[in-house]
Amino acid sequence: MNKLAPLFVGTALSSLMLPGQAADPPKPYGAVPTPQQVNWQRMEFYGFIHFGLNTFTGREWGYGDENPQIFNPTDFNASEIVETFKKGGMKGMIYTAKHHDGFCAWPTKSTEHNITKTPWKNGKGDVVKEFALACKKHGIKFGTYLSPWDRNHAEYGKEGYLKAYYQQIRELLSNYGPVFEIWFDGANGGDGYYGGAREKRNIGNAEKYYNFEKIVEMIRSIQPNCIIWGAGHYGDARWGGSEKGHVNYPHWSTVGLNGGGGGTGKRGGERWVPAEGDTTINHSGWFWHQGQASRVKSPEELMQVWFDSVGRGANLILNVAADKTGKLDPADVKSLMEFKELRDKLYAKNFALGATATASQTRGNDKKFSPSNMTDGNMDTYWAVEDDNLTPSAVITLPKPATFDVIRLREQIRLGQRVDSFNIDAFIKGKWVCIDNGGKTIGNQVMRRLTAPSPPRTAPAHHGQPGNALHL
CATH class of the missing domain: 2.60.120.260 (Galactose-binding domain-like)
Structure with a gap:
């Protein structure tokens, strides 16, 4: 050499x-970043964890008609999971509190389709709370994902759903301490259960239907330091352009007034909206799937993702899913720790x-x-x-x-x-x-x-x- x-x-x-x-x-x-965006970009790396009804059905996108009774992890320990994330070098974690199936993993008052209808802890559990407390205990930041699309709610696509959705946002941001980032997925509308209607619903313009401008104002009033991922062209951070963790190069952290730019951004853009590379540690998907141990990404593959995201000025969020028992797959954990070793050697x-x-x-x-x-x-x-x-x-x-x-x-x-x-x-x-x-x-x-x-x-x-x- x-x-x-x-x-x-x-x-x-x-x-x-x-x-x-x-x-x-x-x-x-x-454009220039806000102090909150500067702090967020210096985090560089944090975890995603998908854990809900899909964990028990083997689906990636639940239809919305799943019975909450299937959610009953036998060995879930939020502290153990968060400690693993921290040992892997993650500065925070984002939990999917509600995916497209509409199941809320906390005792929300916005819908009956929630954790109180499960046998886990006799309906007295709260996954969001346990993760939030575990993050506080281990000194990393807590964030949440809240799908705008809800394939369970009878009013989805209509005005009635918005009341429930806004309430869910307020609950997550008001009851669990500081939230460093909230994620709004881009999946918006299609076929679903919708309270038994079993039909396809199209909301048209997502920004107009959800009124992301109003949502952002609400978030700012509750948690001004929370980074908002997505939310049309009103958010603070954007998609990196793939679900493989890679962002384009050259890479600009600025975009136009109406968003856009994907993984590349726009030179001299009017808004500072940096990209986030997102991917899974396993080729099987975002949720845990039987037999996925053979499909885990190698530390070398993850290191390439690191250079193609963090190494291009973006942040990296890496998903490590919990299984039916509530544990992380040992193969995923092994790869995560070896990935950490490679980064430690790089920065030694x-x-x-x-x-x-x-x-x-x-x-x-x-x-x-x-x-x-x-x-x-x-x-x-x-x-x-x-x-x-x-x-x-x-x-x-x-x-x-x-x-x-x-x-x-x-x-x-x-x-x-x-x-x-x-x-x-x-x-x-x-x-x-x-x-x-x-x-x-x-x-x-x-x-x-x-x-x-x-x-x-x-x-x-x-x-x-x-x-x-x-x-x-």
């Missing part, structure tokens, strides 16, 4: 304002710390914008140049030659996202060699795997995955 030191990074930036002598910070470009050594940084220019010659900010380990400091300098460069000189094959770059997203492209060169055998000319966006972060030009690289250790990295 080649030893790469020092490094040269060149970028192409958008022009913002004329140079000034006061060395004021650059003006933001396009940050070569940027202690390195020397110089640049072609520093904004106003003010040390608060010094290139040394790139190597101080503080995400809130940053290097900046004058506004008319569209091709600045910086050199990172390591204390001694080092072996690594990943470089992470970040922008100060509080000022928006503006980098269009960048190259990375390395000083190898007495000359500068381009080792990456395919860099496009940076944004929240980008992780680039390096391909050495010459001589041929040896395979990195740790199951063929990247070793140590340089984090700027």
Whole structure:
């Protein structure tokens, strides 16, 4: 493996304002994140858990006519599950409190189709509460998923359903402590039970029917720090573009006023709505299925997902489902822990710390914008140049030659996202060699795997995955 030191990074930036002598910070470009979005993006990784009636029927989408009596896990322990998520490196978890079948896993007053009609704990249980308390106990954040589509409710598609749905939102956000994220799935309408009608219902425009503008206002009034996933073009976070965890590259965290952008986003968009990559740890589906142990994704597959989501500036939510007993599948847990080991090895050594940084220019010659900010380990400091300098460069000189094959770059997203492209060169055998000319966006972060030009690289250790990295 080649030893790469020092490094040269060149970028192409958008022009913002004329140079000034006061060395004021650059003006933001396009939309900027809220403080809540900044905190959310720094989480990077959290869990999904699908656990409900579908767990007991083997379905992915329940029809809505399932009898709640089938929900009776014999060994459910929320604390044990949350502890596993935390050990796997997750900063939070989101529980599917209601999926499309309409079954509410808490004692809601909005519908009879809920946990009180199950034999579990003699109808006195509350899965949402147990997960919320377990997250608090283990020090990770709690979130919830609440399907807008309800294939059980007799009034779905009509005005009467909205009263029940709004009540469900209020209950989940009022009775279980802080909720860091609430998920609104995009599945909206189709065939279902609908109180015995057994018909197909089409709601037309989802934003208009649910009145997501009103929903967002309600959420903000109850939990202002809660990140809203989906909700038409009113939410704070968006889909990454697939259910395989991958987001597109280049990747912009901004979108237009009416949303859109998918996994790519829109350069200079009017709203900051970063993407979230979502996928399952198992190829079987979102809910647990018999025999799924043979279909678990390998740690190496999950590491590729990591680079294709977190490594492109998005967050990653990884689903690990509970089985009929209420336990996680041992095969899933094994893969999750080995995935954690790979990430620990990747981040074990940050070569940027202690390195020397110089640049072609520093904004106003003010040390608060010094290139040394790139190597101080503080995400809130940053290097900046004058506004008319569209091709600045910086050199990172390591204390001694080092072996690594990943470089992470970040922008100060509080000022928006503006980098269009960048190259990375390395000083190898007495000359500068381009080792990456395919860099496009940076944004929240980008992780680039390096391909050495010459001589041929040896395979990195740790199951063929990247070793140590340089984090700027």
